[in-house]
Amino acid sequence: MKMRGYVLRKLGQTVLTIFVVLVFNFFLFRIMPGNPVRILIRNPKISAEALQRITEQFGLNQSKFVQFGYYLRDLFTGDLGHSFVYRKPVLDVIMEKLPPTLLLTGTATILSIIIGVILGVIFAWKRGSKLDVAGLSLSLVLYSMPSFWVGILMVMLFAVYWPIFPIGGMSVPGTYYATIWSQLGSLLRHMLLPTVTFALILIGEYVLIMRNSLLEVMSEDYMLTARAKGVSNRNLLRRHALPNAMLPMVTLIAMNLGFIVGGAIQVETVFSWPGLGRLMYTALMGRDYPLLQGIFLFVTVCVVGANFCADLLYRYLDPRVKS
Secondary structure, eight states: OOHHHHHHHHHHHHHHHHHHHHHHHHHHHHTSSSOHHHHHOOOTTOOHHHHHHHHHHTTTTSOHHHHHHHHHHHHHTTOOOBOTTTOSBHHHHHHHHHHHHHHHHHHHHHHHHHHHHHHHHHHHHTTTSHHHHHHHHHHHHHHHSOHHHHHHHHHIIIIIISOOSOOSSSSOTTOOOSSHHHHHHHHHHHHHHHHHHHHHHHHHHHHHHHHHHHHHHHTSHHHHHHHHTTOOHHHIIIIIIHHHHHHHHHHHHHHHHHHHTTOOHHHHHHTTOOSHHHHHHHHHHTTOHHHHHHHHHHHHHHHHHHHHHHHHHHHHHOGGGGO
C-alpha cells in the first residue's frame, strides 16, 4: 500500500474514533445521577424560580439532543463552553492546569522509559539467573500495584514516619523565595514523591515488555546466524537485537505519552498536585459537564493522535508493515 493511502486511511480512522468518543463522553456525563445546578448552588433556601433561571442560563433545560447539537456547533468554532464551577472558559482552565501535569508526568515517563529499557535488556541478557528472577518478580509486583496505594505508601513513609518531603501542591503557600534556585529546589522537593510514585508503575510495565520483546528477538534464526558468523555479544545486542526489540516499545511509549497528558488522576489527587488529573476529579465531583467534556476531548485527541503517530513511525521502522 502506498504511503499516501496508508496515511489517509489511518487519518480517517483517527477522526472517526474521536467523533465516537465525543458522542459517548457527552451522553455519559448526562446520565449520571445528580443535578449539577443543585451541586453548584448549595443554598437550600434558593427559590424554584432562581433555580430555573440558572438551569436555563446553562442550557440544561433543553433536551439532550438539542444540547449535543449546540455542543457540536460551539466545538467547531473552538468554543468548549464555560465551566460551571470555575465560571471561566473551559479551554482557559485546561491550559492553566496543563503545565503542572506535563512537568510531573513527563519527568516520570522519561525516567521510567530509560530505567525500564535498561533493566529489561539486562534481565533478558541474564535470562534464568537470580538477577533475572528477582527483577522479573519485582517488575510484576510494581506493574500490579495501584498507583493510589503506592502514593499513600509514599506519604506514610516519607511524610508521616520520616517527614522528609512535602506531600501537597507545587510549593509552600504564602512563601516568598529570594532566588529562583530556592524556588526550583522547593519545586523539586514537592514533585519528588509523586514523580517516583508515577514512575514506579511505568517502570514495571516497560521492564516486562522490553524483556519479553528482547527474548523473542534473540530466539530468531538471524540471531543464531550472526552468532555463527562470530559476531561479538556486544555488537549482537547493539546492532541486531535492540533495534528490533524496540519496535513493540514504540507503540507502548506512544500510547502512554497520550495517556499522561490527561494526568494521573489518582496520583495527583493523593498529592494534591494542581494538574489535569486533579482537575478532572474536581469536575467530576461538581458535575461540571463542560469541563469534563473538554478534558476528555483533550485526552482523547492526545491518545488517538499519539497512536496515529505510532502507526506512521512503526511503518517506517518495520518494513514488514508495508507488505
